[in-house]
Amino acid sequence: MAGDEETARSYVWAPVLAxxxxxxxxxxxxxxxxxxxxxxxxxxxxxxxxWPASGVAALWLQQTPRRLxxxxxxxxxxxxxxxxVVVGVPVAPAIxxxxxxxxxxxxxxxxxxxxxxxxxxxxxxxxxSELIMGSTRGVVALAGAAVTAGVLSAPVGLxxxxxxxGDVSTSTALGWMVRSTTGVFVVAxxxxxxxxxxxxxxxxxxxxxxxxxxxxxxxxxxxGATAVVTVVAMLLVFDRPxxxxxxFLLVALSAYVGxxxxxxxxxxYITAAGSAAILATLADLGPFSSIPDPEVRALVVRVFVxxxxxxxxxxxxxxxxxxxxxxxxxxxxxxxxxxxRLLDAVTDRLHYGVAVIDDRGRVLVRNSAAARMVPGPxxxxxxxDHPGRYGVRRADGEPLDLAAMPHAVxxxxxxxxxxxxxxxxxxxxxxxxxxxxDTYVSVRADPLDLAGPDDRRLAxxxxxxxxxxRQHVRDLETFTGAVAHDLRNPLAAMTTWVEVLTDHLRDRxxxxxxxxxxxxxxxxxxxxxxxxxxxxxxxxxxSSAPLDLQPVxxxxxxxxxxxxxxxxxxxxPVVTFTGQPVLVADPVLIRQVLANVVGNxxxxxxxxxxxxxxxxxxxxADRAVTVVEVTDNGVGVPEExxxxxxxxxxRVRATARSRSGAxxxxxxxxxxxxxxxxxxxxxxxxxxxGSTVTITVPHPPEPLRH
Numbered sequence: 001m002a003g004d005e006e007t008a009r010s011y012v013w014a015p016v017l018a019x020x021x022x023x024x025x026x027x028x029x030x031x032x033x034x035x036x037x038x039x040x041x042x043x044x045x046x047x048x049x050x051w052p053a054s055g056v057a058a059l060w061l062q063q064t065p066r067r068l069x070x071x072x073x074x075x076x077x078x079x080x081x082x083x084x085v086v087v088g089v090p091v092a093p094a095i096x097x098x099x100x101x102x103x104x105x106x107x108x109x110x111x112x113x114x115x116x117x118x119x120x121x122x123x124x125x126x127x128x129s130e131l132i133m134g135s136t137r138g139v140v141a142l143a144g145a146a147v148t149a150g151v152l153s154a155p156v157g158l159x160x161x162x163x164x165x166g167d168v169s170t171s172t173a174l175g176w177m178v179r180s181t182t183g184v185f186v187v188a189x190x191x192x193x194x195x196x197x198x199x200x201x202x203x204x205x206x207x208x209x210x211x212x213x214x215x216x217x218x219x220x221x222x223x224g225a226t227a228v229v230t231v232v233a234m235l236l237v238f239d240r241p242x243x244x245x246x247x248f249l250l251v252a253l254s255a256y257v258g259x260x261x262x263x264x265x266x267x268x269y270i271t272a273a274g275s276a277a278i279l280a281t282l283a284d285l286g287p288f289s290s291i292p293d294p295e296v297r298a299l300v301v302r303v304f305v306x307x308x309x310x311x312x313x314x315x316x317x318x319x320x321x322x323x324x325x326x327x328x329x330x331x332x333x334x335x336x337x338x339x340x341r342l343l344d345a346v347t348d349r350l351h352y353g354v355a356v357i358d359d360r361g362r363v364l365v366r367n368s369a370a371a372r373m374v375p376g377p378x379x380x381x382x383x384x385d386h387p388g389r390y391g392v393r394r395a396d397g398e399p400l401d402l403a404a405m406p407h408a409v410x411x412x413x414x415x416x417x418x419x420x421x422x423x424x425x426x427x428x429x430x431x432x433x434x435x436x437x438d439t440y441v442s443v444r445a446d447p448l449d450l451a452g453p454d455d456r457r458l459a460x461x462x463x464x465x466x467x468x469x470r471q472h473v474r475d476l477e478t479f480t481g482a483v484a485h486d487l488r489n490p491l492a493a494m495t496t497w498v499e500v501l502t503d504h505l506r507d508r509x510x511x512x513x514x515x516x517x518x519x520x521x522x523x524x525x526x527x528x529x530x531x532x533x534x535x536x537x538x539x540x541x542x543s544s545a546p547l548d549l550q551p552v553x554x555x556x557x558x559x560x561x562x563x564x565x566x567x568x569x570x571x572x573p574v575v576t577f578t579g580q581p582v583l584v585a586d587p588v589l590i591r592q593v594l595a596n597v598v599g600n601x602x603x604x605x606x607x608x609x610x611x612x613x614x615x616x617x618x619x620x621a622d623r624a625v626t627v628v629e630v631t632d633n634g635v636g637v638p639e640e641x642x643x644x645x646x647x648x649x650x651r652v653r654a655t656a657r658s659r660s661g662a663x664x665x666x667x668x669x670x671x672x673x674x675x676x677x678x679x680x681x682x683x684x685x686x687x688x689x690g691s692t693v694t695i696t697v698p699h700p701p702e703p704l705r706h
Contacts, residue, residue, distance in 0.1 A: 023072075023075070026056075026060045026063075027075065027079060029056055030053060030056045030057060030060060030076065030079065031079060031083055033052040033053040033055075033056040033187070034053045034079075034080065034083045034084075034087075035083070035087065036052055036053075037050060037051040037052055037053050037183075038084075038087045040278055040279070040282055048179065049179070049278045049281065049282060049298050049301060049302070050179065050182065050183065050274075050275070050278045050302070050305075051179050051180065051183040052183055052186075052187045053080070053101060053183070054101060054104050054105070054149065054153075054179075054180050054183035054184050054187070055183045055184045055185070055186060055187020055188040055189075055190075055191065056187055056191075057076055057101055057102075057104065057105035057108075058104070058105050058108035058109065058145065058146075058149065058184050058187075058188050059187070059188050059191045059192075060072065060076065060105065061073070061076070061105045061106060061108070061109040062108070062109050062112055062188075073102055073105075073106065076098075076101070076102060076105065077098045077099065077101075077102050078098075080094075080097060080098035080101050080102070081094045081095045081097070081098040082094075084097050084098065089164065090163070090164065092163045093160045093161075093163040093164035096156060096157075096159050096160030096163055097157070097160045099156050099160075100153045100156040100157040100159075100160055101153070103149075103152055103153040103156055104149040104150070104152070104153035104180055104184070105149070107145075107148050107149045107152040107153065108145040108146065108148065108149040108184055108188070109145075110148075111141070111144050111145035111148045111149075112141060112142075112145050136314060136317050136318045136321060138192070138317065139189075139313050139314050139317050142184075142185060142188055142189060142192065143185060143310065145184060145188075146180075146181045146182075146184035146185035146188070147181050149180055149181065149184050150176070150177040150178065150179075150180035150181035150184070151177055153176075153180055154173055154176050154177050154180070157176045157180070158172065158173055158176060161176070169295070171293075171295040171296060171299065172295060174299060175295055175298055175299045175302070178299055178302045178303060178306065179298070179302055181306065182274075182302045182305055182306045182309070185306060185309055185310070186270065186271055186274055186305065186306075186309050187271070189267050189270075189309060189313050190267040190268065190271050193263040193264045193266070193267035193268075194264065194267075196263065196264070197210050197262075197263075197264045209262075210262055210264055211223065211261065211262055211264070211265055212260065212261055212262055212265075213260075213261070213262055213316070213319045213320045213323045214323050222260065223261070223265070226253070226256070226257060226260075226261075229253065230250075230253055230269070230273065233246070233249045233250055233253055234250070234273070234276055234280075236249070237249065237250060237280075237286055237287065238276070238277070238280035238281075238285045238286035239285070246287075247277075247286075247287055247288075247304060250273060250277070250304075250308065251304075251307060251308055251311060253273075254269070254270055254273065254308040254309075254311055254312040255311050255312065255315055257269045257270075257312055257316075258311060258312035258313065258314070258315030258316040258319070259315050259316075259319060261316065262316065262320060263313065263316045263317055263320055266312050266313060266315075266316035267313065267316075269312070270305075270308050270309045270312045270313070273308060274305035274308060274309065277301060277304060277305060278301055278305065281297065281301045288300055288301045288304070344367075347365070347367035348367050348368050348369075350367060350369055351369060351465075352369060352462060352463060352464055353366075353367060353369040353370030353371075353372070353373045353374065353441075353461075353462065353463030353464070353465075354366075354367050354369070354370055354460075354461070354462060354463075355367070355370045355407075355460075355461040355463070356448075356458055356459070356460055356461070357381065357407045357411070357458065357459045357461060358456055358457070358458050358459075359411050359456055359457045359458070360380070360456075361380050361381040361382060362379065362380045362381075363376075363377065363378060363379055363380060363381065364458070366378065369463070370461070370463055373423070373439065373441045373463045373465055374390075374392060374421065374423060374441055374443065374463060375390040375391065375392070375423065376390050376392070381402075383402065385402065386401075386402060387400045387401075387402060387405065387421075388400070390423075391423050391424040392421050392422075392423050393421065393422050393423075393424065394419075394420075394421065394422070395419075395420035395421060395422050395440060397422060400421070404419070405419070405443075405445075406418060406419050406443045406444060406445035406459075406461065407445040407459035407461050408459075409445065410445035410446060410447045410459045411445075411447065411457055411458075411459050413447075414447050414449075414457070415447065415624075416444065416445065416446045416447070417444070417445050418442070418443065418444045418445075418677075419442075419443050420440065420441070420442050420443070420466070421440070421441045421443060422438050422439070422440050422441075423438070423439040423440075423441060424437075424438050438467070439465060439467050440465070440466040440467045440469075440470050441463055441464065441465055441466060441467075442463070442464045442466050443461060443462070443463050443464075444461070444462050445459045445460065445461045445462075446459070446460045446462075447459060447460075448460050487529075491526055491529055491530060494522075494526055495523065495526045495527075498519055498522050498523055498526070499523075501519065502516075502519050505519075547586045547589070547675060547676070548586050548587070548588070549584055549585060549586060550584065550585075550586075550587060551582050551583070551584055552582070552583050552584070552585050552587050552590055553581055553582060554577065554580075554581050554582065554583050554615075554617050554628070555577045555581045557587075557590070557591060557594060558575060558577045558594060558598070558615050559575075559577075560591075561575075561591065561594050561595045561598050561599075562575040562598065562613075564595065565595070565598055565599045565602050566602075571602050571605075571610075571611055572610065573598075573601075573602045573605075573610070573611035573612070573613055574610065574611065574612045574613070575598060575613040575614075575615065576613070576614050576615065577615045577616075577617075578614075578615075578616050578617075579616045579617040579618045580617045580618050580619055580626060581617070583617065583626050583628070583697060583699075584626075584697075584699060585676055585697055586672075586675070586676070589672040589675060589676070590672070592668055592669070592672055593668075593669045593672050593673060593680075593695065594615075594630075596665040596666065596668055596669050597630045597666075597669060597693050597695075598613055598615070598630060599665070600634075600665055600666070601613045601630060601632035601634055601690075601691070602632075604632075604634040604635050605632065605633060605634040605635070606634075606635060609633065611632065611633065611634070612632065612633045613630065613631070613632045614629075614630070614631045614632075615628070615629070615630050616628070616629045616631075617629075619699065620696070623696070624698060624699055625678065625696040625697060625698050625699055626696070626697050626698075626699045627694065627695070627696050628694075628695040628696075628697070629692055629693070629694050629695070630692065630693045630695075631685050631686070631690065631691070631692045631693075632685065632690045632691055632692075633685070633689055633690040634690050634691060635690075636684060636685070636689070636690055636691050637682060637691055639684075642681075642682045642683065645666050645682060646666050646667060646669070646670040646680065646682075666680075666682075669693075669695075673695055673696075673697065676697050676698070677697075677698050678695065678696045678697040678698060679694075679695070679696045680693065680694070680695050680696075681693070681694045682694075
């Protein structure tokens with residue numbers, strides 16, 4: 001048992017011995033504070049006017065990590081009792097005073113911990129992490145700690161007074177609480193200001209910024225003048241017994257110092273001014289010495305010092321906090337302005353137009369490219385700003401309503417909207433000699449909801465000049481048509497001459513099997529080349545031809561396509577249609593899609609199986625699309641190829657030899673559906689035999705930009 005007790009004692013005291021220098025410094029400062037406190041004892045009553053040891057003890061424990069707390073408290077209690085005996089206090093009262101001081105320091109630390117200002121027990125900083133009181137919140141926390149320390153230590157303190165003097169009263173209890181509160185608030189406030197200054201210096205803050213809250217060139221002169229005025233005011237107030245009742249001057253000066261100077265200077269000032277007031281009162285000088293009751297006199301001077309401290313510290317930290325917030329705001333504004341200038345410079349260099357329009361029609365952002373592509377009001381779009389006033393029309397040249405503009409649609413529906421415009425400018429506006437110019441522009445608007453006090457919706461508009469692209473497409477279409485014409489003519493001539501040669505041989509009675517087979521292969525090759533040329537033309541049309549959106553009767557279209565497929569393939573398919581009969585789409589492109597899909601369904605059915613194809617169409621209200629499904633009983637497509645079959649010149653190996661084709665059919669379908677802003681996908685049929693092609697087309701459709 002003795003060994004265990006020795007081990008326990010070693011465990012308690014080892015942390016303290018591990019940091020001897022820090023412990024010795026705190027012990028020395030605390031001892032000096034105790035001696036200074038006993039020196040303020042009134043000769044007549046023996047009551048101590050000021051007890052700085054309470055503030056030092058609170059700071060000491062606050063700077064102590066949790067693992068060292070028990071040992072530090074024990075050291076603090078022993079030192080307090082011993083010094084009390086040394087200065088002449090009997091043993092019993094000295095022990096009681098020590099316990100009261102311990103309660104005072106521990107309760108102050110507890111309140112600071114509740115405000116998040118106690119050291120982190122999990123971090124070893126060789127003595128504890130330091131509290132940095134950098135705002136009015138820290139002043140409030142310190143005030144709460146000071147009041148709590150004074151109230152909780154009062155019962156033990158009154159016992160100490162009773163043991164020492166044999167008498168206590170209500171004024172004694174009130175005086176103890178105010179004295180303890182003042183000691184913690186004044187001394188700890190000074191200590192925390194020093195700590196805050198130390199950390200600020202570590203961050204590289206200049207000394208000038210630690211003396212005044214806002215740097216100004218005349219601060220040394222102002223500080224000196226304030227010191228002179230303070231000395232004069234102190235002399236006026238405390239120069240003689242029963243001095244002039246001008247104590248309010250010192251409160252006003254404290255408020256001025258708190259308003260004009262940093263917390264460090266303010267804390268030093270109020271500590272010096274408060275100490276001077278206490279010492280003068282102790283010497284029976286000044287207005288407080290006229291109070292006959294020593295306990296009331298001590299109470300009044302403590303309240304005076306406490307008010308001075310509260311006013312000055314609160315003002316100083318509030319001004320400091322406001323100044324730091326103002327500096328941060330200025331830096332944030334400078335950074336925001338720099339970012340705005342950078343963003344403006346970047347957007348103006350873009351070849352694409354960018355604009356942001358809110359739900360009130362205000363144009364918040366518009367770069368130079370946007371202003372050039374789609375002319376319009378620069379500040380706000382009103383109902384009178386019809387697009388036709390600025391030469392903006394639909395891509396087909398028809399008039400355009402303001403409500404149909406992409407930004408208006410996006411703001412109204414909350415969904416992205418796209419459109420293609422033609423902007424017609426007169427020659428007098430663009431400086432052309434030969435007449436006006438037409439500019440084709442693709443526009444997309446995306447809604448953006450901003451949450452805040454005034455919730456609003458924005459439309460982010462992007463624009464692209466498609467004039468050169470359209471001209472390029474027209475050139476390609478012309479080239480494609482010319483190539484197709486030039487290829488089909490010699491192909492038709494070749495086919496004709498093969499037929500002439502075949503007839504000639506038949507007329508001469510030539511029945512050479514090899515010759516007939518060769519001529520048949522030439523004819524078949526010519527037919528395949530003709531189909532390939534047709535597929536290439538269809539693919540070019542699906543990729544670049546302008547859309548002509550109109551209602552299409554799907555049921556009639558499916559019937560026509562079935563008749564064509566049956567005639568071309570020599571099969572007798574059964575094709576049914578059910579569901580929504582009308583689809584808004586380009587009739588030429590949607591015919592190509594159904595012809596290829598239904599044609600593939602019939603073509604890739606086993607030879608001994610009659611093709612059954614089911615076409616269904618319906619609206620999906622949630623996605624605002626029309627869904628068309630084509631299900632067959634064919635041979636199907638392997639799972640690994642269900643996405644690649646939509647690439648050009650891709651064919652399924654299992655059927656490539658037995659079925660003719662260039663592998664462009666589904667690629668044509670994919671491009672045509674994409675032009676409508678839709679999707680196409682291939683999957684297995686519900687029964688597992690065959691395939692299902694699923695096509696979605698937005699309703700109303702959103703054409704793909706090109």
